[in-house]
Amino acid sequence: MKDRILVKLKEAYPDCISGAQLAESLGISRVAVWKHIESLKESGYEIVAKKGRGYCLEHPEQAIIPVLISENLADPHWGTPIFYTGQTQSTNLWARQLLEDQHLPEGTLIIASQQTGGRGRLGRTWASPRGGLYFTLILRPALNLKNASLLSLVMAVACARSLRQHTGCACRIKWPNDIFIQGRKVGGILLEARGEMDRLDYVIAGIGINVNLSSQDFPEEVRHLAVSLAMVAGHSFDLNQLLVSLLEDLRQDYYLFLQKGFQPFREVYQEYCIHWQQPIAVNTGKELIQGIHRDLDVNGSLLVETADGEITSISTGDVQLISYQEE
Numbered sequence: 201m202k203d204r205i206l207v208k209l210k211e212a213y214p215d216c217i218s219g220a221q222l223a224e225s226l227g228i229s230r231v232a233v234w235k236h237i238e239s240l241k242e243s244g245y246e247i248v249a250k251k252g253r254g255y256c257l258e259h260p261e262q263a264i265i266p267v268l269i270s271e272n273l274a275d276p277h278w279g280t281p282i283f284y285t286g287q288t289q290s291t292n293l294w295a296r297q298l299l300e301d302q303h304l305p306e307g308t309l310i311i312a313s314q315q316t317g318g319r320g321r322l323g324r325t326w327a328s329p330r331g332g333l334y335f336t337l338i339l340r341p342a343l344n345l346k347n348a349s350l351l352s353l354v355m356a357v358a359c360a361r362s363l364r365q366h367t368g369c370a371c372r373i374k375w376p377n378d379i380f381i382q383g384r385k386v387g388g389i390l391l392e393a394r395g396e397m398d399r400l401d402y403v404i405a406g407i408g409i410n411v412n413l414s415s416q417d418f419p420e421e422v423r424h425l426a427v428s429l430a431m432v433a434g435h436s437f438d439l440n441q442l443l444v445s446l447l448e449d450l451r452q453d454y455y456l457f458l459q460k461g462f463q464p465f466r467e468v469y470q471e472y473c474i475h476w477q478q479p480i481a482v483n484t485g486k487e488l489i490q491g492i493h494r495d496l497d498v499n500g501s502l503l504v505e506t507a508d509g510e511i512t513s514i515s516t517g518d519v520q521l522i523s524y525q526e527e
């Protein structure tokens with residue numbers, strides 16, 4: 201019922217809709233409407249009651265409404281069931297907690313409007329104020345751990361390509377799976393796998409995209425490194441629509457990867473990668489390796505040519521761009 205109220209409010213926007221109208225169209229009492237509205241407000245939806253006019257949903261493009269996701273999915277097995285909450289610590293963490301108690305099928309979507317302890321790669325945090333997309337997909341690929349690194353590159357291609365197509369923003373990739381625009385980070389992917397080395401049990405694929413954030417929404421220390429789609433495009437995006445298109449592209453690329461491996465993605469990865477054949481420094485956590493990024497190996501590791509002409513393979517680390525120029 202709450203989703204139906206939200207849909208009505210969103211359809212009415214920018215107008216208000218009275219409690220009586222809502223009650224009549226949904227076949228419930230006005231008291232029931234009021235109770236639902238109060239509970240929606242508690243979950244973080246910005247609903248205001250305007251004197252003599254009724255209820256109005258402020259910033260409707262920011263309101264994640266699960267039914268508007270589920271009913272627009274091309275394949276009902278990907279993106280459902282949906283676990284949604286207004287706020288959680290981290291959707292990856294929530295996914296793990298859910299998986300402790302129940303079986304979640306491949307394609308399960310776990311999503312929040314904001315995270316209080318969003319987690320990034322290499323133990324970093326992920327700023328997750330309202331206005332972004334923060335979601336986790338449960339995957340059950342028949343892969344070994346090595347191929348899971350390639351999966352993380354495939355997801356980066358899927359996100360960058362999808363966001364480019366649906367927002368017009370020139371998204372690119374920084375190895376392994378950072379989504380960049382104009383030299384700043386707009387999205388990231390955190391894959392957490394469980395299982396044996398040669399057979400994964402499941403993969404928790406967490407994706408964060410800075411969609412409708414303004415510069416002030418980012419913590420000061422990352423403000424110069426981060427950007428949002430809205431900042432680049434000059435207008436905001438409907439979170440439900442953007443998520444549906446992203447899910448569809450992730451689904452297609454994920455199943456293509458399971459069928460055909462990384463080969464269909466090699467060229468696109470190269471095209472989207474911002475440091476291909478460029479000088480980089482990679483902090484592996486143990487050392488800083490400088491050189492020219494030459495290629496990827498079969499496992500998706502970076503192949504870097506160092507000053508002595510040797511090729512070093514790097515499987516994990518943080519790439520720093522030495523001379524970045526957006527073409």
Ligand code: BTN
Pocket residue numbers: 289290291292293315317318319320321322324326333334335336378387388389390406407408409
């Ligand atoms: C990175 O680039 O460091 C990865 C960032 C991943 C952020 C997403 S947001 C949804 C999911 N939940 C988390 O706590 N992290 C991922």
